[in-house]
Amino acid sequence: MTLQNKVVLPSRGRYTITLQLAAVMCCVTVCGGTPDPRQRETMMHQEASRQIGGRVHLTGAEQRLDAHLRKLKEQEMAAAQFPPAFHFFKARPLIHKSPIFSLLQRMPKGAALHIHSSSLVSVDWLVKNITYRPHCYICFTWGRSVRFVFSSRRPFPTWDCLYWQLLKNLRANMVDPTDFDYSLMQNLTLFTEDPDTTYPSQDAVWERFEMVFVAIAGLVTYAPVFKDFLYKGLEQLFHDNIMYLELRTGLSRTYELDGSIHDKAWSLRTYQEVTQQFVAEHPGFLGARLIISVHRYTAVKEAIQMQKDFPELVAGFDLVGREDRGRPLWFFREALSLPAELGVTLPYFFHAGETDHEGTEVDENILDALLFNTTRIGHGYALAHHPLAKELSRNGNVAVEVCPISNQVLKLVSDLRNHPAAVLMSEGHPMVVSSDDPSLFGTTGLSYDFYEVYVGIGGLRANLGTLKELAINSIRYSSLPSQLKERGLAMWQRTWDKFISENSYSNP
Template sequence: MLVDGPSEWPALRFLLLAVAMSFFRSAVSIDEAHLLLKEKMMRLGGPLVLTTKEEQANERLMMLKIAEMKEAMKTLIFPPSMHFFQAKHLIERSQVFNILKMMPKGAALHLHDTGIVTMDWLVRNVTYRPHCHICFTSKGIMQFRFAHPTPRTSEKCSKWILLEDYRKRVQNVTEFDDSLLRNFTLVTQHPEVIYTNQNVVWSKFQTIFFTISGLIRYAPVFRDYVFRSMQEFYEDNVLYMEIRARLLPVYELSGEHHDEEWSVKTYQEVAQKFVETHPEFIGIKIIYSDDRSKDVTVIAESIRTAMGLRTKFPTVVAGFDLVTHADLRSQIKIKIVSWPQPSGGRLDYRHWQGTSIDKNILDALMLNTTRIGHGFALSKHPAARAYSWEKDIPIEVCPISNQVLKLVSDLRNHPVAALMAIGHPMVISSDDPAMFGAKGLSYDFYEAFMGIGGMKADLRTLKQLAMNSIRYSTLLETEKNTFMEIWKKRWDKFIADVATK
């Protein structure tokens, strides 16, 4: 084209503008693709390269996930955006959930000793055992105790009644058992009405521990409880557990009490017995725990106890943790504590952070913690987040617990979503699943996969989370390698099933 006169300048300008716009669109497109690819690689599990079979399984999984997401957009009914008590039955209908139940999830690293066995078992099995008594405190709170003969009445409790006799007096035994179940969990049809704030739900939460303690701490039940906990998690394709245990005194029918050493030894013996019939199960480890609200001198003594247990049971006791509801009175206050140093072996410090008193995260890092429990506020502390990433310190994410205990209502808005998007080290666990009417890890994996991870979370995310649970466990490197081999065989079978069936 020849353009040699003023009359042709508008055409020239139009041509130049068209070329520029075309180039600009191309440049933007290239940059956009580059950014999307970069974000994909940054996500948790993003760098993983899937095999052909895994790609096939991922395509099938994501097809189901997208279908469920699209349906939720139409109906506005999306389980992760709802309270778990109202969403549980919807989750159980999900085909994605059924796949997650099949998935070998590795390890559960954040569990509490008296909240991991389904409460239905406590009601239908344990409370029907001989010599089980019930009484009510002045505040109407139930207590249980196994004894023979019947215990004497005390100031703290009304007259003890043999539960077998009590059931004979009630008109509807099923209704009575259902009422026990309601008292053993936080589950209610209207959680927003019943639990108006954190203090209310935490009060009920702590009351449950008080109520069921007399059942679980009875020596024969204690042994069965530990065995049952491994069985329930094994059935949910979990092969290893790390349990935060208070190791409160365990009692016999005669009234004799056992100390912490007896409890740890029992954990060890029961785990060995379970592994005999379930050889792929790796085992359990105990993280000795105490209440963060106690005086610092008491906490220091608890650490010394943990060290002693670690020395006597090096393959069972893994570390120490401070637990329970965090508030202004219960910060760790490390500046005024002369923390005992381990002798004869490393003692790993864990940290459970549950509320907005997020300074505890900083304290935990200063104590050289090897994992951060919950770490709900970590995203608000960029320096602490960067430090934990640099030191490869993962957070233990318990989605359902965070929601039920009123830290977040819609799991799509969980703070860890931002951390998952940048690949921050983390594991998924279930905290006290029995208290929430859940079981094992599958429900929490569903919430993390569908809600926290959003549409972008795929098989790579799930695989990374499972491998992380092995990597960040307190097992020795040789034990981790063995664990990884067992998990890999199960993973390959899982992938084949999802890809072809």
């Protein structure tokens, strides 16, 4: 299905709004003197109706909660320290104290559509659980990082790991094992108390970002850990009131204690089995699908076969890696055209526009992603600077996966009130909220990113209707077939109604 043939959901009341706006503008043009206050009221209403959630009808109970949230937001915006204006690493303690954040944690948020598998689980759990398991070896690299591997015997030295130590023995010799564990956590996350000094540039933070992924890999690709890791990740999402996941994964090969390697089909079966087990034990969870995500030099043939073998599990394909340092999408046009040439369907979910290098070759990824009929746009930070791409995305119902904390930590924006998603929100652009690499940023789930969107990016105009539409969007723009979307929306509505009834009665 081409971009031109995508189903476009008409905006409710589009024609009425257009006629009303025309009447207002006509009056503004011909009327002299002081404008009629009713004109202003109409214009304000029309503009507000265009934003995300602007046409969502709120029940009486929802209106009470909305009024309460607005009061809380006004208080936070008037405070001396406004969290969205600070780097998230500095703002996190402030967010923890926010009553808005507490409400957002309890709010049913629908689906998480943009999370990478290696960062699915908190580093606290990785260190306090996984590194305490038997046969875990560690080495410290020349690049001031760490590597882990599970092995029945001491691993052989490599160029960057000359000496492997059994972690159990190393920890036992530490004066303060708790402090040692904290130092391990620091090697598995970007979090630091002084981010501006630690990461003075995009190159610096991206270098550390990619280093952390390598450090985590040795832990989570050990087959017994892999299963527990997936289950724990679904559990942490479920506790954050998320009911469905689309996980980006490169399907790194998993290994056993004796060093034997499983193929990728084993990993896919494991994803399927763990998800089925979790759904059976948690009826409020809808499920999970995978978006096969590879670095920009890898072809798509393997993903086509994976989707053929696991059609219910594999949602589609993406290219990942730092856009500013990789090849643009257009470079891979022959490979990306392969599914069409073979007569098969492989939905694309491209990262595009995760850059502030306006006018460069990589900046054109936004247009190329749409040209290749992407189902959603990952990040889309640069979309606001591309009017044609924005129009095609809106008319084609191609949602943008906004990950505000990721964009801030990776130094695309400092004050989240200036995030370009504010423009998309004000225009009612198709959009969902996600967290990208939560464990690397010191978060879990979606609540932190929802907070930044609701309080910072959306400002005072963002209301409960905004939150409601964003949650609905996450199911509406998922890769689920229509029947499962309807089931998911019904499940979400029940939990939403319960959330409203439990949180609105005491808020006059």
